[in-house]
Amino acid sequence: MSNQAYLALQNIHQMFGSHQALKDVSLNIQEGEFVCFLGPSGCGKTSLLRIIAGLDTPTSGELFQAGDNITQTPIKHRDFGIVFQSYALFPNLSVADNIAYGLVSKQFNQHDKQARVSELLATVGLSGSETKYPAQLSGGQQQRVALARALATSPGLLLLDEPLSALDARVRAHLRQEIKQLQEKLGVTTIMVTHDQEEALTMADKIVVMNQGVIEQIGTPQEVYAHPNTPFVAEFVGEMNFIEAKRSGDGLMQSGTLMLQCEPDSETTFGENVTLAIRPEDIRFNGHEGDKNNLNAEVLHLEFLGSRVRSLLQIDDHETPLIADISMNEMSGLNLTQGQSVRCQLPADRLHIFGGQA
Amino acid sequence: MSQSSLATADQPQITPSQNGRSKWLSQRSLDEWSLGGVLMIGVLALFICVVLPIYTLLSKSIENKAGDVIGLENFSHFFATPSLYSAINNSLLIAFLSTFIVTTLSFLTAYGISRTRIPFKGLFRTILVLPILAPSLLPAISLVYLFGNQGIIKELLMGESIYGPIGIVIGSCFWTFPHALMIMLTALANTDARLYESAEVLGASPMRTFFTVTLPAAKYGIISVAFVVFTLVITDFGVPKVIGGQFNVLATDIYKQVIGQQNFEMGATVSVILLLPAILTFMTDRWLQRRQSALLTSKAVPWSAPKRLWLDRTFFALMVLVSVVIVGIILMAVYASLVTFWPYNLNLSLNNYNFDLMDGGGWDSYWNSIQMATFTALIGTGFIFFQSYLVAKLKGFQLLKWCFHLFAILPLAVPGLVLGLAYIFFFNAPNNPLNGIYGTMTILVVCTISHFYTVCHLTATTALKQIDAEFESVSASLKVPQIKTFWRVTLPVCMPAVLDIASYLFVNAMTTVSAVVFLYSYHTSLASVAVLNMDDAGDIAPAAAMAVMIMMTCMIARLIHWFLGSVLLKHTQSWRQQ
Numbered sequence: 049m050s051n052q053a054y055l056a057l058q059n060i061h062q063m064f065g066s067h068q069a070l071k072d073v074s075l076n077i078q079e080g081e082f083v084c085f086l087g088p089s090g091c092g093k094t095s096l097l098r099i100i101a102g103l104d105t106p107t108s109g110e111l112f113q114a115g116d117n118i119t120q121t122p123i124k125h126r127d128f129g130i131v132f133q134s135y136a137l138f139p140n141l142s143v144a145d146n147i148a149y150g151l152v153s154k155q156f157n158q159h160d161k162q163a164r165v166s167e168l169l170a171t172v173g174l175s176g177s178e179t180k181y182p183a184q185l186s187g188g189q190q191q192r193v194a195l196a197r198a199l200a201t202s203p204g205l206l207l208l209d210e211p212l213s214a215l216d217a218r219v220r221a222h223l224r225q226e227i228k229q230l231q232e233k234l235g236v237t238t239i240m241v242t243h244d245q246e247e248a249l250t251m252a253d254k255i256v257v258m259n260q261g262v263i264e265q266i267g268t269p270q271e272v273y274a275h276p277n278t279p280f281v282a283e284f285v286g287e288m289n290f291i292e293a294k295r296s297g298d299g300l301m302q303s304g305t306l307m308l309q310c311e312p313d314s315e316t317t318f319g320e321n322v323t324l325a326i327r328p329e330d331i332r333f334n335g336h337e338g339d340k341n342n343l344n345a346e347v348l349h350l351e352f353l354g355s356r357v358r359s360l361l362q363i364d365d366h367e368t369p370l371i372a373d374i375s376m377n378e379m380s381g382l383n384l385t386q387g388q389s390v391r392c393q394l395p396a397d398r399l400h401i402f403g404g405q406a
Numbered sequence: 407m408s409q410s411s412l413a414t415a416d417q418p419q420i421t422p423s424q425n426g427r428s429k430w431l432s433q434r435s436l437d438e439w440s441l442g443g444v445l446m447i448g449v450l451a452l453f454i455c456v457v458l459p460i461y462t463l464l465s466k467s468i469e470n471k472a473g474d475v476i477g478l479e480n481f482s483h484f485f486a487t488p489s490l491y492s493a494i495n496n497s498l499l500i501a502f503l504s505t506f507i508v509t510t511l512s513f514l515t516a517y518g519i520s521r522t523r524i525p526f527k528g529l530f531r532t533i534l535v536l537p538i539l540a541p542s543l544l545p546a547i548s549l550v551y552l553f554g555n556q557g558i559i560k561e562l563l564m565g566e567s568i569y570g571p572i573g574i575v576i577g578s579c580f581w582t583f584p585h586a587l588m589i590m591l592t593a594l595a596n597t598d599a600r601l602y603e604s605a606e607v608l609g610a611s612p613m614r615t616f617f618t619v620t621l622p623a624a625k626y627g628i629i630s631v632a633f634v635v636f637t638l639v640i641t642d643f644g645v646p647k648v649i650g651g652q653f654n655v656l657a658t659d660i661y662k663q664v665i666g667q668q669n670f671e672m673g674a675t676v677s678v679i680l681l682l683p684a685i686l687t688f689m690t691d692r693w694l695q696r697r698q699s700a701l702l703t704s705k706a707v708p709w710s711a712p713k714r715l716w717l718d719r720t721f722f723a724l725m726v727l728v729s730v731v732i733v734g735i736i737l738m739a740v741y742a743s744l745v746t747f748w749p750y751n752l753n754l755s756l757n758n759y760n761f762d763l764m765d766g767g768g769w770d771s772y773w774n775s776i777q778m779a780t781f782t783a784l785i786g787t788g789f790i791f792f793q794s795y796l797v798a799k800l801k802g803f804q805l806l807k808w809c810f811h812l813f814a815i816l817p818l819a820v821p822g823l824v825l826g827l828a829y830i831f832f833f834n835a836p837n838n839p840l841n842g843i844y845g846t847m848t849i850l851v852v853c854t855i856s857h858f859y860t861v862c863h864l865t866a867t868t869a870l871k872q873i874d875a876e877f878e879s880v881s882a883s884l885k886v887p888q889i890k891t892f893w894r895v896t897l898p899v900c901m902p903a904v905l906d907i908a909s910y911l912f913v914n915a916m917t918t919v920s921a922v923v924f925l926y927s928y929h930t931s932l933a934s935v936a937v938l939n940m941d942d943a944g945d946i947a948p949a950a951a952m953a954v955m956i957m958m959t960c961m962i963a964r965l966i967h968w969f970l971g972s973v974l975l976k977h978t979q980s981w982r983q984q
Contacts, residue, residue, distance in 0.1 A: 103801075103879055122435040123882035130883045136876035138895045140981050150884025181981035201884060 053112075054079035054237050055100070055205065060109035062095050062261075069095040070106070071261040077239070077254075082231050084248035085241045087258035088284065093241045094209065096258070100239065101207055102126050114204065128205040129198030133213055135190050137182040143169070143193050144178035150201045168196040171230065188219040195227070199234070206231070208240040212247060224250055245285045249273065257281045279402050282325050288400075289331075289370045291324040301401070304365040309340040309396045316403040323402040328358070330398035331372035333382055333390065341394045345370070347384055359384060361392065434802065437887045441796055442803050448793040449806055452813035454840070455856045459828035460820060466674040466831050480675040490659060490672075494679070497656040500571060501640040501683075504578040508586045508635045511579070513628060515728055516590035518721040521597075521620070523711050525722070533729045536736060538584040539960035541917040543937045544953040545580035546648035548738040549573050550946060556749050569651030577645035580735055582638045586631045593627020594620075597709035612714075626694045633687040640683050641821030644919045648941050656680050657920075660823055664830075664924065674831070677824040688819035736957070743951035758951040766939040766948075767931030772955055775933035778850050779915035779963075786855040786862065787908040791900070794866035795892060799878050818860035822920030829853050830924050845927035853925055854915045862907045869903030870896070898979065902971055909967035913960045 053076035062070035070092045077083050085093035098104040099111065102123040111119045118126055137146055147165045156164070169175050172192035182190055191211060198206060211227070212220045228251045231238050242248055248255050249269040257264045257272060257280075265277040276282035279290065293303035299312040301324060308324065316322050345361035348369055357379050361370045372392065374382065384390060434442070470476045484490050515534060519527050537545070553560045553568035566572055601623075605615040643657035650658060656676055664673035742748060746755045762768035793814075797807045817825070833844045843849045873896065881891040897904070919934045926935050933956050941949040976982065 101879070101883065122438065123879065124435045124437075124885050124887075126883075128883055130880065132874075132876040132880070134874050134876060136874045136880045138877065138899075140895060140898045140979065149881065150886060152886060183981060197880075197884070203883075 053077060054081075054114060055239075056112040057096075057100070058110045058112070060096070060099060060111070061107045062092070062099065062104070063107045069261055070099075073109070073261075073263055075256060075263065075266065077237060079237055080235045082228065082238045082240070082251060082253045084252035084255045085239065085258060086245060086248040086252075086255050086285070087243065087264075089243060090260075091258040092261040093243075093256075093258050097207055097209055097239060097241045100205075101128060101130055127203055128207055129201065129203035130207040131191070131194045131198050131209065131211045133210040135182075135194040135214075137190055137194055137197075139182050141181075142178065143174070143180050143182070143185070146182070146193055147196045147200050149197060164200065168200055171199075172196045173226070186219075187215050188223055191215065191223060192226075195230075199236070204237060206236045206238040208238065210241055210243070212242075213244070220247075227251065249285070255285075257284065259284070276325075276400065279323055279325065282400060282402075287328050287371065288325045289328065290368075291326075291366070291370075293322050293324050295320050295322055299396075301399075306343060306363070306366075308394060308399065310399045310401055311396055313401055316401060320403055325400040325402065326370075326394055326398055328371045328373040330395060331361075331370065332393045332395060333372075333374065333378065339393055340396060341399075342391060343394070345390055345392055347386055347388050347390055350384060350386055357384070361390070435882075437889060438801065441800050441888060442806070445793065445796040445800060445803060445806050445810065448789070448796065449810050449813065451789075452810065452856075452859075455852055456813055456816050456820075456859070459825070459832035460816070462832040462835070463674050463677060463824065463828035466671060467678045469671060471671060480671055481679075484672065484675050484679070489654065490676075493654040493656050493659045493676075496571070496654055497640050500574050500578065500646075500655060501636050503571075503575050504582065504639045505632050505636045507575070507579050508582050509628060509632050511728065512583060512586035512590045512631060513624070514721075514724060516587055516594050517620075518725050520591060520594040521711050522718050522721045523713055524718050524725060530725045530729055533732055534587055535584040536732060537581050539913060539917070539964065540581070540736065540739075540957040541919060541934045541937060541953055542577070542581040542642055542644035543648055543919065543934070543941065543949070544739050544957060545577040545735050546573065546645045547742070547937075547941065547946060547950045547953060548735045549577055549649055551738050551742045551748070551950070552735075567651070569649055570653040573649035573651075574646050574653065574655070577649055578639045578642060580732070581642075581645070582635045583732075585638060586635050589631050589634065590624070590627055593624045593630070596623060598623075599709035602709050626697055630691060630694050633690045637684050637687040637821070641680055641823060642920070643823050643923075644938065647938060657821075657823055660827065661923070664827060670827075670831070673827055677821075677827050680821055681819070681824055684821050684824075685819045688815075691818075692815075739950045739957075740954050742947055743954045745947065748947060758947040759955070761936070761948060761952060764940050764945045764948045765943045766936035766945070766952075768936075771931040771936040772933045772952070774847070774930055775916055775956070776959065778847060778854065778930075778932060779912045779959075781847070781851045782854045782915040783908045783912040785851060786858075786911045787904060789855070790859065790862045790907060791866045791897075791904055792892075794863055795870060795896060798867055798870040799892075799896070800888070801878070814863040815860055817856055817858070820857075822857050822918060823923075825853065825857050826921035826924035829921070845925075845930070847930050849925050850922050850930060850932070853921050854918060855911070857918065857921045858911060858914050862910060865903055865907055865910070866900070869900045873899050901975060901979070905967055905971050905975075909963060912963045916956050916960050916963070 055075075055077040057073060057075045060070055060073040061068070073092075073096060085096060087093045095104065099106050102118070102121060105120065109119070110117055113127065138149070141149070144162075144165045147168055148161045151161050151164060165178065166175070169177060172195055174189060174192050174196070177185070177189070177193075182193065185193065195211075208227075212223055215223065224247060240247075240251065249272075252269055254266065255269055255272045256266050259280050265272055265281045267275075272281060272285050276285065276288075279288075282288040283290075291303050291308075293301040293308065295316050295318055296302040296307070297318070299310050301308045301310055301322060303324065310324070343363055345363050347359055348362050349360040351358040351360075353373075355376060357374045357376065359372050359374060361372055363370060374384070382390075465475075467480055468475055468477055470479070515530075518524055519531055524530075549568055550573075551557060553563050553573070557568065560568070563572065568576075601619050602615065605619050610618065640655075641657055643661055646653070646655045646658045647661065656679065660673050660676045660680070663669045663676060743758050744754045744756070745751070746753045746757055761772065767774070793810065797810050797814075800807075820828075829849065832838065833841055833849060835841060843852070877891060877895055878888055881888065881895075917934055919938060922932055923935055923938065926932055931939075933952055937949045937952045937956070940946075940952065
């Protein structure tokens with residue numbers, strides 16, 4: 049077991065009947081980190097959170113928190129606070145009573161309790177709402193109360209289960225920032241489950257991308273976005289174009305009649321089938337004559353997206369068109385129209401290579 | 407992190423090197439183990455009060471008087487005796503007729519309430535469910551006064567006798583009607599305006615819309631009503647006892663075999679036969695519940711009825727007619743109870759309420775009933791709700807929960823008469839350590855709670871499932887014992903359901919005859935049984951008076967329920983209003 053990590057998961061397996069929800073998941077989380085479990089529904093991220101909370105027991109594997117093995121520890125002997133997707137606020141208790149719900153031990157007298165509740169309400173920006181009932185609050189406010197309740201006992205670990213998914217877009221973006229700032233201020237180790245890649249990218253110190261019960265990649269938001277380990281991560285975090293190709297030389301990939309120069313890599317071998325990937329915003333239109341990886345394309349379709357234009361580019365003898373995003377500034381110089389022919393470039397340093405994906 | 411709660415003191419410290427036993431024990435905290443213990447007690451209680459008696463009954467049906475196993479001899483004897491066998495035909499005839507009438511009427515009246523624009527819907531609704539507050543003996547007694555030998559409108563029967571199938575069918579329809587109406591109202595409540603709008607836009611005629619939209623949506627409700635009414639009628643014994651005359655049905659046969667001839671084995675045999683339609687109904691109902699829930703997938707837009715002049719008028723007339731019949735039957739009983747000496751001295755007096763002058767237990771039996779109903783409501787509600795809570799919200803204990811649910815559903819398939827007889831066999835056995843409760847108030851309360859267990863269990867379960875599933879996880883993460891969350895959150899939130907259960911138990915405990923008729927003793931005679939016994943002894947007017955007393959008591963109980971539910975709760979639980 050690792051002594052450095054605050055929370056360590058070792059070889060966690062989880063079976064539900066014959067369905068394997070988690071396959072050999074191992075993960076270390078440092079104290080004070082904000083970690084996001086990111087993945088599509090059914091990928092096992094919620095199962096993993098429930099195991100950490102003690103709501104479920106793993107089929108096999110072990111779990112350590114601050115050096116103690118807590119794999120079999122009942123919920124009430126664990127040290128965490130949790131916010132559920134539904135908030136699970138007690139409807140018949142006032143905001144103050146909800147927040148003070150966990151402040152039962154002898155060290156809190158009535159006065160301390162009130163002080164703690166006011167302090168927490170101030171922290172989440174809801175001062176003065178003590179006597180209101182949950183049904184009188186908006187979704188975003190309920191969310192904050194749930195957060196204050198989870199933080200009331202100053203847990204060492206904060207678990208957030210899709211905390212923002214029930215809110216509308218504007219409130220969501222606002223709360224995203226607030227939760228992140230609060231977490232930084234309190235320094236509490238936090239795990240958040242989400243299926244929203246934008247949420248994960250903006251909030252997390254570390255993203256754990258999961259798919260079909262396994263961890264696909266662990267990394268900072270920048271790493272996960274810029275250097276995806278697998279095609280799944282590439283496609284799930286951000287958007288990605290895929291091109292089938294075959295390695296025909298050092299850093300040279302052949303796709304149909306197209307010869308693409310990539311950065312040399314050591315993982316693929318000569319003649320191996322590979323998948324090349326490039327993000328829509330990495331395709332360039334202002335290249336110079338003689339640059340590498342220039343190609344001709346036909347503009348199939350243009351879609352106005354406000355700050356940018358999304359174009360659909362048909363490349364010779366490739367079935368799937370490429371998606372390329374062009375900023376409005378660049379667009380004003382290019383003046384693309386539907387059906388026209390255009391010259392574009394796939395920069396070598398932006399091409400990702402995934403081996404073995406025929 | 408010093409959130410030490412009270413239960414942590416004796417909790418073993420978890421270390422990586424734990425042995426298997428303590429690992430297994432430490433997966434749950436102490437209060438989870440103690441709640442699991444309470445659930446275990448609940449399973450045992452249901453096993454003793456429901457499963458074992460029925461098992462004893464089943465084994466009695468294949469034994470002779472000496473207690474030897476004789477296989478199916480009792481059954482072949484039953485089918486070889488024409489006087490016994492004819493009861494099957496009679497019961498089926500009565501049940502089919504009543505089912506047809508009640509299903510039709512309840513559909514039409516439910517349609518009137520939920521799908522037309524007639525006025526006074528609330529009033530009609532109140533009147534139509536009134537029979538549920540009266541014992542099933544009340545309509546039978548009323549019918550005697552209306553159509554009996556000295557009945558005021560017996561000419562309407564054109565020479566036919568009310569004592570027999572006609573009386574049984576009318577009486578059965580009267581008391582089963584509210585049960586049917588309530589199921590039907592639920593079935594018709596699920597409208598989807600979008601379907602009606604689509605039908606209209608596509609040019610469907612009102613008739614076609616009715617057959618393609620309205621009827622299919624209510625299909626399961628109608629089937630459910632048919633089965634429920636069939637079972638209620640075929641297992642009821644009050645109505646045929648009072649007005650059946652020489653017309654033998656299965657339910658009265660059991661009574662005669664056991665009370666009249668002390669032939670317990672044949673009583674058990676007939677009970678087993680009576681169990682069959684009930685089990686069939688039970689299985690159909692379970693099957694329907696699964697189908698029904700599949701129907702309610704999308705969020706429907708409620709439909710409001712358009713103005714249809716002639717249709718509304720027709721339904722208004724129908725509602726008035728049905729209401730008049732129901733109120734008429736009830737008022738007849740009230741009037742009969744007040745008339746000094748029918749039909750010779752029609753002066754009104756309270757002479758018939760002088761129960762202490764008649765056989766049947768007198769006013770004591772009324773107070774016994776109040777006591778029994780109060781205990782049933784208090785103990786029953788507490789036990790049922792808390793056990794349902796454990797089944798719905800306690801973590802783990804899957805096998806126990808499965809057993810509990812099975813045992814809790816079982817009473818729905820057991821007619822009261824059969825349960826009462828099963829209780830005699832089980833609790834009166836000399837070698838049963840519990841036979842001390844035989845003949846006491848305790849066995850009446852236990853039997854009544856068991857008899858009406860299923861509906862209460864399902865009501866509680868439905869209410870508990872509607873509240874957030876994560877409350878227990880949240881409170882565990884906040885180190886608050888689960889029982890405290892039950893007390894502070896779950897119970898207050900579920901208060902309306904708790905009141906429903908208490909009121910349901912009270913009313914049924916007041917009106918029930920079927921199970922307790924085998925179990926009361928000289929000291930624990932009940933009002934509903936007194937109605938039966940006074941009627942048996944020819945004191946029909948006092949019987950009517952006692953039935954009216956029961957009905958009034960139930961009305962008061964419902965008023966208290968309404969007061970607690972809509973007045974008190976609304977004022978003390980302001981959080982509900984948003």
